[in-house]
Amino acid sequence: MLTSEKIDDKERLNVLKQQGVKFVRLQFSDLHGISRGKVFPISEMERLPEHGIAFAGAVMTVDLRHNVVAGFETGLPDIIARPDLSTLVQLPWEPEAAWCIANLEKPVSGMPFDVDSRNALKQVIKRYEKIGLSPVVGPELEFYLCKQDGESPEGLKRYLDNDSHVYTTGSFTDPQGILEYLLENAAQLGLKAYAANHEYGRSQFEINLKHSLAMDSADRAFLFKTMIKELSARKGLLATFMGKPWNDDEGSGMHLHISLARKDGSNAFCDPQKPGVLTDLGLHFVAGVLSRSVALTPLLNPTVNSYRRINAKALAPTRVNWGYDNRFTLVRIPNETGAATRVEIRSMDGTANPYLAYAGLLLAGLEGIEKKMQPPKAIEGFLYGLPEEEQGTPLPTSLQEALAALEQDEELRNDLGSEITDTFIVIKKYELDRYNQWVSDWELREYAHHL
The missing domain is CATH 3.10.20.70 (Glutamine synthetase, N-terminal domain)
Incomplete structure (x- = not known):
């Protein structure tokens, strides 16, 4: 690996x-x-x-x-x-x-073991192999670096709190050299890390990992998150992949770039005669992902906090749709062609279990291929300028809504494995119940003085 x-x-x-x-x-x-x-x-x-x-x-x-x-x-x-x-x-x-x-x-x-998410992904990959295809995935993960702060309500503050460091590098952006330290170790560990940058949020960073076969990619995403946490702790910092850790800053996503390789190594999403346009098989894959996107949401966005990120102002998808090189869509087709032809899933955040998320998305895409599904019309231009009925089905706006959608999709639960999905749902419902009973600092600030 x-x-x-x-x-x-x-x-x-x-x-x-x-x-x-x-x-x-x-x-x-x-x-x-x-x-x-x-x-x-x-x-x-x-x-x-x-x-x-x-x-x-x-x-x-x-x-x-x-x-x-x-x-x-x-x-x-x-x-x-x-x-x-x-x-x-x-x-x-x-x-x-x-x-x-x-x-x-x-x-x-x-x-x-029925609740092993790595095995769940392994079973999905085997189904692709039976039809002569191998899923290839490239993950992009964003994260924040934080310092302990006993004076703030959450006990944390940003590693660096200056505005407008997006796409900047060096000591001005990263005075302790943490990002280059993380990049160097990720590369040496074999995680296929090849680039890093400061992202749009204050103290938000991204390290890019190359694509590879799905199991290798999921293993690397899993170890990458583990490594980022461990090495940040060694430097006295806390790294978080939370979807929206700060009220006054940007959310962090985990985008997946997916293609399918034939036995001869060629890209099954690419038609040499039609550069820049997905093959029929690629369109079937997109249609399958879109058809299950609502039910897949809790696997891609598994925390209460995840839904703070999903809003139109955050460039995070809010609707089930797709488009060519359109960052407002759930499924984006980047404008690279040939062997680099791929689809990008943009709704996921870094709190997701990579194995479960990969397995769910690949299952949905496989269903689209097997049933020869066709996607709706591709979105063009500014999504929110279109009539609402053309924007696509709304994605869940809360963990409660997302879990209900997964629970109701019996076919997806059975395909992924009823025991692993049902266990996931029970644990997440328990987490949701605890959240619903917790008195927040917002409530105290809003009500205690006046009411």
């Missing part, structure tokens, strides 16, 4: 030992996309691929406030994490340590 060397697992372990690696952090994604795992002496990695290591399965039903969500009381059995040694990689910032991603299995039977 993260290395191009075609060596077997035993040789890979021996190379890392020779390079001074002493510990391996075995990790997997929970439903939130958070890295969970354990650290092992590297000598243990010789037996773990065969035997695996047990974790309490309840870790997959924990919410973000450390509550084990009710509804899964079946004795809280184990799950088995089995290392995928092809993902083993030495950490450039800590050469004595390495990372390795694990697949999750059921004890005894060894069958894939």
